[in-house]
Amino acid sequence: MGLGSIIFLYGFCPAFFLIYYLLPKRFRNAALLLFSLAFYAWGDPYCICVLIASAAVNFLLGRLLSGDRSARTRKCIFAAGCCFNILLLGVFKYTGFIFRTVCSALGIERTAPVLPLPMGISFYTFQAVSFLADAYRRRIKAGPVGFSLYMMMFPRVMQGPLMRYEDLAPQLDARTVDAERVAGGIFRFVIGLAKKVLIADVLGTVSAGLGAVPDTVAGAWLGLAAYTLQLYFDFSGYTDMALGLGGMMGFTFPENFRYPYCSRSISDFWRRWHITLGAWFRDYVYFPLGGSRTTKPKLVRNLLIVWLLTGLWHGAGWTFVIWGLFHGVVICIEKLAGLEKRKIPSGVRHIVCMFLVMFGWVPFRSAGVGEMSAYFARMFGAGAVGAVDSTALLYLHDYLPLILIAAVGCTPLVSKLCSRLGEKRPALAGALRCAATVLLLLLCTVFLVNSTYQPQLYARF
Amino acid sequence: MRKITAYLTIIAFFGILAGCALLGIVLPDAQSSLAENRTLTARPVNDLSDLEALTENWNNYAVDQFPMRERLLSVYSALELMQGKRFSRNTYVTSDGWLLTFPYALTDSSLQNLVSALEGAAGRTGVPFVYALLPQKNDMLSGLAEPYLDAGNTLSNRTRLLDAIASASGVTAADVSGDFLELYGEDEAERMYFRTDFHWNALGAFRAAESIASELAREGIISEADVPREDDFEWRDLTGEAEYMGDLNRRFSNLLSTGEFIPYYSVKNTERIEYYTSVDDSVKVERSEIVSRGLGGKELNYNTLFTDNLGYFRVINPDARSDKHVLILKDSYQNPTTDYFTELFSEVDIIDPRAYKDIPLQELVEARDIDAVILMFHQENVSSELIGFLNG
Numbered sequence: 001m002g003l004g005s006i007i008f009l010y011g012f013c014p015a016f017f018l019i020y021y022l023l024p025k026r027f028r029n030a031a032l033l034l035f036s037l038a039f040y041a042w043g044d045p046y047c048i049c050v051l052i053a054s055a056a057v058n059f060l061l062g063r064l065l066s067g068d069r070s071a072r073t074r075k076c077i078f079a080a081g082c083c084f085n086i087l088l089l090g091v092f093k094y095t096g097f098i099f100r101t102v103c104s105a106l107g108i109e110r111t112a113p114v115l116p117l118p119m120g121i122s123f124y125t126f127q128a129v130s131f132l133a134d135a136y137r138r139r140i141k142a143g144p145v146g147f148s149l150y151m152m153m154f155p156r157v158m159q160g161p162l163m164r165y166e167d168l169a170p171q172l173d174a175r176t177v178d179a180e181r182v183a184g185g186i187f188r189f190v191i192g193l194a195k196k197v198l199i200a201d202v203l204g205t206v207s208a209g210l211g212a213v214p215d216t217v218a219g220a221w222l223g224l225a226a227y228t229l230q231l232y233f234d235f236s237g238y239t240d241m242a243l244g245l246g247g248m249m250g251f252t253f254p255e256n257f258r259y260p261y262c263s264r265s266i267s268d269f270w271r272r273w274h275i276t277l278g279a280w281f282r283d284y285v286y287f288p289l290g291g292s293r294t295t296k297p298k299l300v301r302n303l304l305i306v307w308l309l310t311g312l313w314h315g316a317g318w319t320f321v322i323w324g325l326f327h328g329v330v331i332c333i334e335k336l337a338g339l340e341k342r343k344i345p346s347g348v349r350h351i352v353c354m355f356l357v358m359f360g361w362v363p364f365r366s367a368g369v370g371e372m373s374a375y376f377a378r379m380f381g382a383g384a385v386g387a388v389d390s391t392a393l394l395y396l397h398d399y400l401p402l403i404l405i406a407a408v409g410c411t412p413l414v415s416k417l418c419s420r421l422g423e424k425r426p427a428l429a430g431a432l433r434c435a436a437t438v439l440l441l442l443l444c445t446v447f448l449v450n451s452t453y454q455p456q457l458y459a460r461f
Numbered sequence: 462m463r464k465i466t467a468y469l470t471i472i473a474f475f476g477i478l479a480g481c482a483l484l485g486i487v488l489p490d491a492q493s494s495l496a497e498n499r500t501l502t503a504r505p506v507n508d509l510s511d512l513e514a515l516t517e518n519w520n521n522y523a524v525d526q527f528p529m530r531e532r533l534l535s536v537y538s539a540l541e542l543m544q545g546k547r548f549s550r551n552t553y554v555t556s557d558g559w560l561l562t563f564p565y566a567l568t569d570s571s572l573q574n575l576v577s578a579l580e581g582a583a584g585r586t587g588v589p590f591v592y593a594l595l596p597q598k599n600d601m602l603s604g605l606a607e608p609y610l611d612a613g614n615t616l617s618n619r620t621r622l623l624d625a626i627a628s629a630s631g632v633t634a635a636d637v638s639g640d641f642l643e644l645y646g647e648d649e650a651e652r653m654y655f656r657t658d659f660h661w662n663a664l665g666a667f668r669a670a671e672s673i674a675s676e677l678a679r680e681g682i683i684s685e686a687d688v689p690r691e692d693d694f695e696w697r698d699l700t701g702e703a704e705y706m707g708d709l710n711r712r713f714s715n716l717l718s719t720g721e722f723i724p725y726y727s728v729k730n731t732e733r734i735e736y737y738t739s740v741d742d743s744v745k746v747e748r749s750e751i752v753s754r755g756l757g758g759k760e761l762n763y764n765t766l767f768t769d770n771l772g773y774f775r776v777i778n779p780d781a782r783s784d785k786h787v788l789i790l791k792d793s794y795q796n797p798t799t800d801y802f803t804e805l806f807s808e809v810d811i812i813d814p815r816a817y818k819d820i821p822l823q824e825l826v827e828a829r830d831i832d833a834v835i836l837m838f839h840q841e842n843v844s845s846e847l848i849g850f851l852n853g
Contacts, residue, residue, distance in 0.1 A: 001516075007523040010485065014478045045512035183467035186474045394609035398546045430466035438473045445481075449527045450537045 001042045003155065003241040004196045006448050012039065020249065021177075029145050029172060032153065032249065039154035040119065047118035050092065055151040057084055058128040062142055065135040078136040082129060089125045092118055097316035120158040122313055124151050126280055131165045133284055140165060146172045155245040159238050161256040162276040168251075175250030185247025187437050192240025194440040197447045199406050200234035203227075206395050206403075212367065213374045218388040220378040222395060227365050228358050229406040232261060235274070261410040264349035265340050266330045266356055277313070281306050296336065303335070304328045319363040319372055326360055484528035491526065496534045496714050501525040535714035542716060550712040553606040558717050560657050560709035561606050564599050564614040564841070571843045572625040578851035582834075583631030585853070586826040589682055589833045592626045593673045594619065595794045596638040597839040598659060601650035619840050635676035637669045638840050644668075652724075657707030657717050659793075660763050664724045666797035667691070673798075673835065674805060682833045687782040689804045699723035703761045723761065727753070728778075728800045735777040740810075740820060740828065746774075752799060767796040772816035775829075781807040785832045788825065790814060790847060795837040814850040821853040 001008045016035045023031055041048045061081040065074055090098075096112040103110050127150065134140050142150065142165060149172060150165050151157075206226035214220045239256040246253045260273035270278050289302040304325065311324015334340060362379075366372035377383050408414070422429040493500050502525040505518035527533070541549040548554070553561040583590040600619065603612035619638045626634040645653070645668075653665030661669075674688040705721035728734065736751045738744045751774055755765025764770065770793055786808040789795060795811070802809045810829055826834070838844065 001520070005520060005523075006527060007520050010478055010482045010527070011523060014475065014482050017475065018479075042516050045516060179464055179467040179471060183470040186470055190474070390607075390609050390611040394548050397609065398544075398548060401544070426463070427466075430463055434466045434470045434473065437470050438477070441474065441477055445477075445527075446533045446536050446540070449524055449530050449533045451524060 001039055003158075003238065003245070004193050004444070004448070006445075007042075008039075009193075009445070009448070012042075017248065028249075029149060033145055033148050036149065036152045036154040036157065040152060040157055043158075044116075044119040047116055047121075050088070050118045050121070051124060051152060051157075054085070054088055054124060054128060055148055057081075058131060058151070059142065059144060059147045062131055062135045062140075062147065065132065066139045066141045074136060078132055081132040085125050085129050085132075089121060091115065092121055094312075094316045123160050123162060124157060126162055126277075126313075127151055127165075130162065130280060130284065134164060134166060138166075140169075142169065155242040156253065159235070159242070160276055161239060161242065161254050162280050163254050167254070171251050177248075177250040181250065182248050183434075185244045185249075187244070187433055188247055189241050189244025190437045190440050190444070192237045192242075192244055193444045195233045195237030195240060195409075197237075197444040198440075199402065199409065200230045200237055201447070202402060203230040203233070203399070203406065206230075206399050207365070210391060210395060212371055213378055214392065215378075215385045216387060216389045216392050217379065217381050217384050218396070219392040220375060220384070222392055224358055224361065224375075224379070225403060226395075226399070228261075228361055229403065229410070231361065231364075232257075232410060233406060259410060259412050261354065261357070262350070262412070263353050263357075264346055265334050265353055266327055267334050267340060269353060269357055270327070270331070277310070281310055285309060292335070299335065300332050303332050307331070314364070318369050319366050322369070322372070323360055323363040326363070330356055481528055485523075485526060488528055491530070494525075494531060494534070496531060496538070496712060498708075498711065531714070535716065538713040538716055542713065547606070547609045552709050552712055553610050554717075555605045557605065558656060559602065559605045559651075560707065560713075560717070561599055561602065561610060562659060562709070564603070564610070564612065564618075566614040567618050567621060567841065567843055571845075571848075572621060574845075574848050575843050576625050576629045578848040579626070579629045579632045579836075582822055582851040582853070583629070585823045586831075586834065588826060588831055589680060590632040590836065591635050591673070591677060591680065591682070591833065592629075592632055592836040593635040593669070593676070593838075594622055594626070594638045595669055595837060595839045596641040596661075596665075597794070597841050598654050598661065600638055600840065601641060601645070602647065602654060604647050605651075615841070622840050622843065633676070633680055635673050637672045640672045641668070652722065655705065655707050655721055655763070657705070657710035657719070657721065658763055659708050661794065661797070662722065662724055663726050663767070663797045666767075666794070667694075667726060667801060669794075670798040670801035673837070674801075677833070677835075683783045683785060683805070687805060689782060689801060693729070693804060694726040694800065695729050697725045697727075699725050699761070699766075703755075703759055705766075706760055706762045708763060723766070725753075725756075725766070726800065728804050730780065733779050734803060736774060737777075738771065738774045740773070740775075740825070763793070763796065768799045768811075770796070770813050770816060771811075773810070773812050773819070775808065775810040776803045777808050778803050779807065781805060783807065786810075786830055788812065788829065788831045788834045789837060790834065790850065791837040792839060792842050792844065794839040794842075798837070812850070814844065814846040817850070822850060823853060 001012065012035070016031075019031055019035075020028055037048065040051060058081065061077055061084070064077045065081075069077075092115055095115055099110070099112040103112075131140075131142070131147070131150065135142075146169060147165070150168050156163075203226045207223045207230055210219045210223035210226075214223050236257040243253050243255070254276055256275050258272040258275065260269050263269035263272055286302055286306050289305060290298055291302065292299055294302070307324045307328025308321065309324070310327070311320045311322070314320045314323070359376075362375050363369075363372045366375060374383065381387075418429065421432070490504060491501050502518065502521040504526075505515060505522055508515060524530075538550065542554070546554065551563055553563070555561070579590060579592065597615070599610070599612065599615045603610050603615055619636075623634055623636055623639070626632055641650070650665075652662075653668065654661045671688065671690075674683065675685075677683050678685045678688055700721070700723050703723065704719035705723055706715055706719060707717075707721065710717045710719065731748055734748065736746050736748055738746055738751075751771070752768055753766060754769070755761045758765070768774075776799070781803070782805055784807045787802070787806050788810045789802065790812050792813070792815075799809075799811065808829075810825070810831070812825075820828070825831070836847070838847065
């Protein structure tokens with residue numbers, strides 16, 4: 001069940017919030033946990049066992065870590081916890097990739113075993129590692145319901161945002177639910193829904209319609225532009241929905257995006273794109289490796305390790321390794337050459353950054369290295385049947401207005417205008433927000449019943 | 462004020478969610494979608510042996526049975542058309558409101574299977590086979606959707622299908638598509654096809670039937686004098702008398718204009734013509750049950766204006782021009798030509814292989830004493846059902 005599906009919107013959502021608001025505060029966490037389990041079971045009925053097992057093992061390890069034990073014992077428990085989580089993720093996500101790679105290296109032809117990929121496993125495993133690391137360092141304690149919610153809470157279980165247990169724990173004990181907060185959450189949720197349903201899914205028809213490798217140069221660039229926007233609106237839309245649902249329940253989750261396509265360098269981009277994942281790698285991999293306060297060769301090593309892992313986290317395939325390392329190499333160059341501090345016109349910085357980001361999305365979206373190479377070649381005319389064809393022209397005609405709207409939506413322009421209106425005419429701004437909420441919800445419903453809904457792109461990671 | 466708008470937002474949001482959820486529970490389930498031309502998902506049976514399929518079925522059910530879904534589809538179509546999109550609901554929409562379908566390329570394997578099935582059937586039955594390539598709407602009018610529609614597939618389909626049929630021994634190709642391309646420009650073609658339908662109108666079908674009859678005369682199956690001409694039929698212009706609900710317009714909830722040019726022809730004297738839906742004489746039916754069922758009504762569509770896609774029916778006309786007895790294997794493009802062939806042949810058996818599985822071809826040809834078999838399919842349709850029927 002996706003957050004933007006009809007069954008969630010018109011079945012799960014009213015049922016959950018009716019019960020949630022009617023229940024006394026002390027029962028709300030339990031209700032939230034039960035509904036979260038139901039939510040997960042609906043989307044992935046068999047792999048819920050993996051989630052529950054992961055939560056149970058990590059909870060017990062966390063209990064052991066928070067107890068009064070010797071440093072050596074605690075270290076062993078922490079190492080065991082890390083191994084368990086890496087093994088869990090490795091078995092379900094990387095078995096096929098490792099098998100194919102080994103077979104290919106040995107020249108053996110064998111069919112790779114196919115294991116189900118549990119929904120959100122990359123996210124909840126990272127949450128678990130974060131919890132164990134913090135328990136190891138600071139001896140944090142968690143109750144069973146609180147920890148289960150940390151791992152399984154339905155708005156976050158599929159795609160985050162990732163957060164530390166310490167940031168969630170106080171909200172589990174005390175959180176305020178008032179009308180303004182709930183209305184703010186609703187507005188945020190509906191904006192996220194609209195980003196996903198009205199923009200990302202529609203642009204998805206362009207990138208998919210032009211094919212894995214479009215026939216023409218124009219098709220390749222148009223497909224890439226559409227995919228670039230689709231990915232942002234899809235994932236940031238999901239985050240808005242998660243934050244909105246959290247707000248409706250009284251939670252505050254961390255932001256995950258800050259206008260990433262307005263970045264002026266790749267380093268800047270990663271401070272704005274999937275912020276919580278970047279923070280996780282920074283806190284639990286980059287800093288422990290030595291961070292940036294080290295020699296240049298070690299800095300390069302640390303960065304490349306982080307970006308190799310970032311690539312692999314996103315998917316079990318060589319294209320994701322290439323994508324991760326591409327970003328790692330560019331960030332190394334930026335850091336070593338001090339490009340962020342040099343006087344380069346911001347327009348030039350922005351254009352170069354956007355081209356690099358878009359180039360990066362080519363391996364990210366490709367099913368294999370061959371497809372990626374063909375796509376790059378097509379973008380520059382190699383193997384293309386021409387500069388433009390009827391399909392590219394058709395998509396350009398039909399979707400250019402939406403692409404332009406989406407491009408504007410990637411900037412803080414609309415948000416700034418709304419803030420200014422809110423300062424000058426708060427009553428009007430409030431009424432417009434209310435009207436926009438209703439209108440966008442109805443519009444999304446029209447699109448959803450037309451069966452254009454597609455599962456979130458990031459859900460597959 | 463902030464609190465008021467906050468409360469309004471909450472009430473509106475949860476009101477819409479809960480209201481639609483309740484309506485979904487209260488309202489009876491819809492059986493099918495007109496706009497999508499498909500059966501809608503029924504309430505799933507809670508079979509716990511396959512949980513993934515169960516949740517998937519409930520997801521589909523929730524979408525398919527959403528309250529007032531058909532109206533919401535109509536709103537979606539209106540939004541698409543308002544944006545001036547040129548391709549929506551798998552259909553090209555021209556600036557003049559013409560609707561064209563996506564051109565698919567015929568596969569080599571399907572062509573090979575057709576050739577081998579045709580050769581086998583012609584050899585087994587021992588009667589002449591004439592395969593008429595009928596010009597599909599895209600063939601004649603893809604220029605209307607330029608530069609967004611690539612007519613390459615459509616044009617290559619014709620030559621590839623023609624080459625394939627020409628290579629089949631015992632089968633003659635009647636290249637009606639070629640005749641149309643040679644004789645009619647786009648302006649004339651516009652008068653021969655429905656604007657919002659997949660099909661041609663009576664005028665286009667009549668010209669095609671003439672072309673087929675001429676080919677039959679060239680092949681010696683009928684004489685040149687037997688070929689019926691325009692004034693052998695009664696012609697009417699139904700434009701303005703009824704709304705035409707094109708099957709492609711239905712995809713857009715009939716939001717495009719239903720005021721189509723509707724030419725219509727019929728045989729002049731129907732008194733002695735007999736219609737049967739059985740191979741023997743057991744099921745005799747009225748002409749009005751088979752031909753032009755909707756004539757005189759306020760709404761017409763392709764099926765009610767001409768003949769429906771029945772699996773089998775046959776027509777006997779003692780006053781026909783030729784005493785020959787033919788079997789027509791066809792798709793829906795044949796429907797408006799029924800009266801033409803009724804005028805031409807004393808007996809016509811018509812089979813739509815999509816809906817007919819009863820008697821094998823060879824047995825039928827022998828039992829009904831068939832003189833020739835005419836295949837009438839539009840050129841993008843190399844149907845597996847036809848191949849199956851030919852293979853017996």
